[in-house]
Amino acid sequence: MTNKDVDSARRGKPATPAEFQVEAFQKCREARRTELMEDYVELIDDLIAQAGEARQTDIARCLGVTQPTVAKMLKRLGDERLVTQRPYRGVFLTEDGKRLASTSRRRHEIVEAFLRKLGVGPEAARNDAEGIEHHVSVETLTAFEHFLRKNPD
Amino acid sequence: MTNKDVDSARRGKPATPAEFQVEAFQKCREARRTELMEDYVELIDDLIAQAGEARQTDIARCLGVTQPTVAKMLKRLGDERLVTQRPYRGVFLTEDGKRLASTSRRRHEIVEAFLRKLGVGPEAARNDAEGIEHHVSVETLTAFEHFLRKNPD
C-alpha cells in the first residue's frame, strides 16, 4: 500500500489516536527484515576474532539452527555483498559486512551494558539485548550512552 | 534441531564464548513468532475503546497494511481463540484476547514511558517502544518500572 493510498483511505475519517502508530509499525517491519542479517555479520565477525574462522556449522551451532538454514542465509548475505565464502575455508566479511558488523556490535554492546547498569541480571540482559538492539534508534542509543556515562561503575 | 543434536554436535569442541548466545537467539525467534499477535490484540482493544468497534479496514489503516493481510491474520487469531468476528459488525476479543491485550499494553506503556523518562523524544520513543516491547523480559520490565518510580516527574 502506498502512502497515497493510505491518505485516500483516510479521507473522510477523523484520524483516531491509534492511527499515529502507522509509522512505528512500518519501522518495526523494516527492522524485522534486517535484524537477522545484523546478527549474522556480528556473529561471523565474533567467530573470526575468536576462532580465526567462521564455518557454517559453527554459525549454526551458535544460532541454534541447522546448517541448511545457515547455508541459505549466507547465500542471501552474499547477494547483498556482505559476505564471501570459500568452501571448506570459511565465511568472510566484505568491507560492507565489516562495517555493518562493527556498528551492530557497538549498538548491541551499548544496549546490553545499559541493561546491566540498570540492574538487570546478566542472563536476562544478554537475552533481551539480542532482540532489543534491532529496535533502538540512534536517539535512544544516545540516551543509553548518556545514562552509562552519567552512572559510572 | 533438538537439544540433544546440539549437544552431540558440540561434543569434542570447546564451547566458544559466542556459543552462549544460543538461548538468546532462540528467545528472539520465539518473540518474533508472537509479536504480531500482541500488536493486533492491543490495537483491536484500543480501537474498540476509542471508536466502539474494530473493523478490518481500520486495523489495516492503523498498521499500514492491506485488508487481506488483516483478514488472514484475524483467521490465525481466531484459530488461537484470541478474537471472534461478526462480519460487517467488527472484530471482538475473547477473554484470552483481552488478557493478552491487557498485559501487552501494560508492558508497552511502561517501555514507552521509560524511554520518555530517559530523555528520548516522543516520536522516537513511540517508534522504538513498538519494537522493543516484544523483547523485554519480566526482569527488565521490573527494572524499567523501578527506574520510573525512582525518577518521578
Added chain:
DNA sequence: CATGAAACATAGCCTTGGCAATACATGATG
C-alpha cells in the same frame, strides 16, 4: 593412498506475513 567423518550443497516441504486482483455482501441514500 583409501576411506570415513565432517563440512558443505541442494532439493523439497512448511509457516508466516506481505501483496494485488477480484468477487460478494451490506447498508446508506437518493
Added chain:
DNA sequence: CATCATGTATTGCCAAGGCTATGTTTCATG
C-alpha cells in the same frame, strides 16, 4: 426500493526463514 460505495472474503502470488533428507566434497588419518 434500487443503486452504489464500502466492508469483507477469497484466490493466487511472493519472499523470508525454518525444517528433513540426501548427495557431494574435503581432509585427516590409519
